Amino acid sequence: MNHLISIAGDAHPVPAQDGETILDALLRNGVGFAYSCQAGNCGACKCEYLAGEIVELEYSEQALSPAERARSVVLACRTQVRGDVHIRRLDTEEFVMHPSRVLQCRVGTLDALTHDVLRLRLTIESGGPFAFSPGQFAKLQFAFADAPRDYSMANAPHETGLEFHVRVLPGGVSERIREHLDVGDRVRVSGPFGVSYLRQKHRGPILAVAGSTGLAPIRSLVHAALRAGMPGPIHLYFGVREERDVYGEAELRQWMQAHPDLLRVHVVLSERAGEAGTRRTGLVTEAVAADLPDLTGFHAYLAGPPAMVDTAGELLRSRGMAARDIHADAFYRAVPAQPVPHVAV
Ligand code: FES
Numbered sequence: 001m002n003h004l005i006s007i008a009g010d011a012h013p014v015p016a017q018d019g020e021t022i023l024d025a026l027l028r029n030g031v032g033f034a035y036s037c038q039a040g041n042c043g044a045c046k047c048e049y050l051a052g053e054i055v056e057l058e059y060s061e062q063a064l065s066p067a068e069r070a071r072s073v074v075l076a077c078r079t080q081v082r083g084d085v086h087i088r089r090l091d092t093e094e095f096v097m098h099p100s101r102v103l104q105c106r107v108g109t110l111d112a113l114t115h116d117v118l119r120l121r122l123t124i125e126s127g128g129p130f131a132f133s134p135g136q137f138a139k140l141q142f143a144f145a146d147a148p149r150d151y152s153m154a155n156a157p158h159e160t161g162l163e164f165h166v167r168v169l170p171g172g173v174s175e176r177i178r179e180h181l182d183v184g185d186r187v188r189v190s191g192p193f194g195v196s197y198l199r200q201k202h203r204g205p206i207l208a209v210a211g212s213t214g215l216a217p218i219r220s221l222v223h224a225a226l227r228a229g230m231p232g233p234i235h236l237y238f239g240v241r242e243e244r245d246v247y248g249e250a251e252l253r254q255w256m257q258a259h260p261d262l263l264r265v266h267v268v269l270s271e272r273a274g275e276a277g278t279r280r281t282g283l284v285t286e287a288v289a290a291d292l293p294d295l296t297g298f299h300a301y302l303a304g305p306p307a308m309v310d311t312a313g314e315l316l317r318s319r320g321m322a323a324r325d326i327h328a329d330a331f332y333r334a335v336p337a338q339p340v341p342h343v344a345v
Pocket residue numbers: 035036037038039040041042043044045046063075076077078
């Protein structure tokens with residue numbers, strides 16, 4: 001039985017045999033398509049699945065992350081055709097790859113941003129240069145921890161050194177960071193990781209939603225977007241519980257003054273109004289819903305507690321945003337991390 005593979009933007013569908021992989025069918029028919037290992041290991045053959053009946057074969061998690069999988073990205077070499085199928089080539093920005101590095105760093109400063117948020121600044125001693133895209137994260141290995149922990153870079157790539165925001169939770173590694181980490185201590189950093197990075201070719205509006213220390217990657221990508229002269233506008237929502245949880249606001253306000261037509265910053269308290277009663281209150285997702293009824297042409301970046309990220313994602317999809325335009329990394333999502341076999345009829 002033969003099926004047809006349609007590629008968005010390509011005039012002629014490509015015939016495929018039942019059970020053939022998308023990549024095999026395209027190559028057999030002389031259609032150019034990026035690939036390398038042909039075995040689900042490298043990720044070079046990623047494309048967006050739009051419609052049709054497919055079965056996905058096993059692949060390496062390094063080739064396709066759960067976050068990409070949640071955005072309907074599939075591996076053409078590991079996706080069998082079981083009916084007529086519609087796919088889209090990924091924009092080249094979807095393939096941003098930086099060399100994977102292991103850096104030896106030392107603590108430059110460690111200071112309190114709020115009662116339970118620390119700002120950790122590291123200087124890179126060896127293993128660099130460390131290239132990353134704003135919004136990505138790294139794994140930090142501390143001498144007193146048995147396993148590395150994921151933290152997003154809060155600095156933009158052009159800023160010297162590395163900055164991370166650490167929320168201190170009782171009994172965790174973060175508490176030991178506060179109690180035992182000193183200026184000059186060694187920290188090993190590996191990365192970068194993550195697919196929720198700034199797409200700089202985007203010419204439309206940007207929605208950036210941060211909850212708590214989710215402000216770290218949002219700070220990085222908003223700073224980079226302003227520096228790159230992206231046309232925006234950029235709507236930044238920062239949701240925290242109460243006034244004492246707000247941090248980084250002075251800098252955001254400076255950016256807003258420097259770019260009054262470009263950047264709008266909204267701080268939203270979920271539990272208590274500010275002392276003068278001047279803050280917006282409620283869930284940050286409610287503020288987004290009230291302010292932005294039309295999200296046509298937006299790109300969104302979400303970072304914060306998994307419940308907030310999931311609620312925001314649902315809201316944006318219900319307002320018509322395509323999944324490919326909503327970016328959130330796996331450790332900010334509550335959804336299970338394993339890929340689920342995708343059979344669509
Ligand atoms: S070609 Fe390497 S994962 Fe498909």
